[in-house]
Amino acid sequence: MKQTKLFALLMSAVLVLGLAACGEKGGNSAGSSSAVSSQAAEPAAYSIAALKGPTAMGLVKLMHDAEGGEDLANDYTFSLAASPDEVTPKLIQGELDMACVPANLAAVLYQKTEGEIVTLAVNTLGVLYIVEKGNAVQSLGDLAGMTIVSAGKGASPEQALRYLLDKNGDSLGGNVTVDWKSEHSESVAALASGAATVALLPQPFVTVAQTKVEGLRVALDLNKEWDKLADDGSSLVTGVIVARKDVVEENPGAVEAFLKEYAASVDWVNGNVPEAAELIGSYGIVDAAVAEKALPACNIVCITGDEMKEKLSGYLSVLFEQDPQSVGGALPEDVFYFGA
Incomplete structure (x- = not known):
């Protein structure tokens, strides 16, 4: 060939x-x-x-x-x-x-x-989830004013979150801030130490994080949020x-x-x-x-x-x-x- x-x-x-x-x-x-x-x-x-x-x-x-x-x-x-x-x-x-x-x-x-x-x-x-230690996040709009920890700047996590926030009337870097980490494990560590309460994580890091952080819950499934907001069949x-x-x-x-x-x-x-x-x-x-x-x-x-x-x-x-x-x-x- x-x-x-x-x-x-x-x-x-x-x-x-x-x-x-x-x-x-x-x-x-x-x-x-x-x-x-x-x-x-x-x-x-x-x-x-x-x-x-x-x-x-x-x-x-x-x-x-x-x-x-x-x-x-x-x-x-x-x-x-x-x-x-x-x-x-x-x-x-x-x-x-x-x-x-x-x-x-x-x-x-x-x-x-x-x-x-x-x-x-x-x-x-879709692979990405907003996880939270608490119950403040029930919708995308609830992220306004919050700081989220996440890895993947310039890649799928940033692109997906930016698109969803824009469609929802919010903005990444505007009323929603992301503390970018180099690896997903750093986001898990931030949750475990209490330095962060909200994170954007993919599976299986969500499952791993839930074994390390008591009370951590899946607040939003970005796949579902995309399906709600996208109007082009994507x-x-x-x-x-x-x-x-x-x-x-x-x-x-x-x-x-x-x-x-x-x-x-x-x-x-x-x-x-x-x-x-x-x-x-x-x-x-x-x-x-x-x-x-x-x-x-x-x-x-x-x-x-x-x-x-x-x-x-x-x-x-x-x-x-x-x-x-x-x-x-x-x-x-x-x-x-x-x-x-």
Whole structure:
């Protein structure tokens, strides 16, 4: 397969959230909207990478079946990485066929490779929560006058919170202040020490924080808040799975078969939480005990086709309006969306 030119200093220009996170399960989770018709295809061999966190959680059943020699449509080799920096060079150079990455990074890669990246599915929706030690926050409007601790300045937490506050008539940096931390663990520490009472956190950090801070509660689910305020069919999207364009063009039927098996894996994970948590722990993605508590609140999905395009393109448009460089300087063309 041809190799695409590796763009030097790519990752320094990318504004991504390296989350190990998941949001509340909701919506359509199992490849419900693929617009690609089933077609006979020869089995293919795919090398697939995922980040430790929610983008890997939905894959664990398929990973387990592949390792166990189950009868699958294709031959899969999976690998796990701690950050997008480990994945993107291998994807661009052709060492990987597919990868689970943050949603805006997919758009950045599409621009940097001049269209050589295709998005196959949304695999994680909203991941962010406002947590509070107390009961003062019941709505977005209650954040006015408050200081929130959070990591992710310039990335998804800031972009999502800014959009929601603007839609609600408030403003980030105006009547709502954020004390930005370098890592989510610092926000948890601030809550635990009493230095902060309100934080913006992703799962599973929410679950971890609740084990350390007595009385900490989830005040707002930003995924739900986005759905209330967005009027364009978009969703708060955290992660997607992408493939190299040449991989898709070589055998689109095999790619579609993969998506069906991916969707089945997602359904199994969401429907078998204790067993899925054990698998997640065995792969070193998230501790099994944490995974079991967090999974019921995880928005792990496999949304494809037209619905994928609607949700993802709307989300990318919001990011583009705030900072064009966060999506690579331009919005992707229609060919970016597989099956739509």
